[in-house]
Amino acid sequence: MARIRTVKPEAFVSESLAEVSVEAERSFFGLLTQADDHGRHRDNAAIIAGLLWPLRAEHTSVHVEDDLQQLANAGLICRYTGCDGRRYLHIVTWSEHQKIDKPSQSRLPSCPQHHAADRCGPCKGTCTKRTETSTPTRGLAETSPNTPRALDLPAQPASTPSASQSEALTAQQDALVGLAGIPDHTGRKTAGQTAFPEGSPKPPRNLGEGSAPGSRILDPGSSFPTGRTAPAATVSADQLVGEYIAACDERPPSDVIGHLGRIAKKLLAEGIAPEHIRAGLQNFATNPKHPSVLTSMVNEAMNARSAGLARPGIRPTVPAHQAWTNPVDAAAAYAEEL
Structure with a gap:
């Protein structure tokens, strides 16, 4: 909801605001009225354009994105990613120029650069989600949960196994080692190329339709009408x-x-x-x-009209206007003008 904010007279002689265009300055003043009591707002050019420029159709969200980039380069706003993964912004000098009586709690995430210790809206306190590290990359020593481990082998009795049991156990271990991609007892890496000890419980799915040979990606530069045509080159x-x-x-x-x-x-x-x-x-x-x-x-x-033409494009043979000089043969002198 929009709010009444304060604009000081010093804003019009601010060197920071002088670095941006007039449109960006207007967007900055508009953000003062749309930001919450802590100077935070969603960093979405389409939303801001709809709030600040509803009656100015010529100033689109593309122009608003340029305004926000200018304000960020001038140090007037800070654009950041919240703990919820969305983009937000806050006005850097908010606490210096805006005095809010009984400010309400912000529902938006705090800036990790300027307000790391302030209350975060989604976290209901100091933001703790930024300190959470992602799951570490598994090393070579850690086994995948889907990879058969050596501990999963059936326990063998303490007595010496017979020859047939030893051969069966060796074959089972070779199959499991081959699935895990671990070097076997001969020093070779099977990379899962050994045969499975049993058939797969899930049979392969049958395709509902035949697949044509070759690449299925349409070539934009192809001369055949089935592919997409490349967009026309434009001048930026x-x-x-x-x-x-x-x-x-x-x-x-x-x-x-x-x-x-x-x-x-x-x-x-x-x-x-x-x-x-x-x-x-x-x-x-x-x-x-x-x-x-x-x-x-x-x-x-x-x-601009071309030099020497009274009406360019319509009557290109018509010369420029000449003052009347009372010629002897008026029809010859002013054939086209008469």
Whole structure:
């Protein structure tokens, strides 16, 4: 449930918030209202997008994931995995800026990095599930529970066995040793290749249908229509920005590159053709300004009229407008305009 939180005036001059985009800053302020009384929340971009951006369809969960990554890089939030295996986040400076009167108990796991000693929601106390080690890998000396052991052999009487009993016991031991993959008395490793002392109680299952020879995996690059077709290659924002960086004499600052990448990614998500974005980046490289003007330059590349054409694409032979000069032969001078 959303809650009323405090936003201090110092937040708007925070250097940490200045490192992220305006959209990420808005997501951060929104997380203040959605986090519990200990600053914890589910780390799920789709859930956060539905809570914070319900009336902004252009800001999808993909953009929210980028916002969360920016906030994590700036040290404003910490993303972690709880003891239940799910992803969570908490606001790092929560206790410094939010004063909660009678805070309720958190139902979410605590952060193992910052709040290891705090109460964990699923554990109802200090989290103990993180300290549990996984089952150690079994060594060679430990036998599998399904592997026959030498102790399972029937006990033999103290008296010296007869020749027939010795041969039967030796055959049984060889069979068990072969199943366990242990070197036999001759020093050879049978690896379970010896014959079973008795038939398997479970007969093999019959296949309900015939199996065709060859691989059953469809080749995406196959020319036959039975396989999947490979997806069409698309141009990403990183490739477009990489082309812009390669065209520059010196590498631009990281903030400029990051801002251009976010704008290019947003334009691609809107369906803008990569050619228009590439043309806008070329114009930006020729006349570098603030990265926010890239959108205007892309719009200029999309909708700019060609030089000397009054209506490009519709009447390409129509020249640009000329002022009336009272020519002698008006029909010849203004044939298309009249």
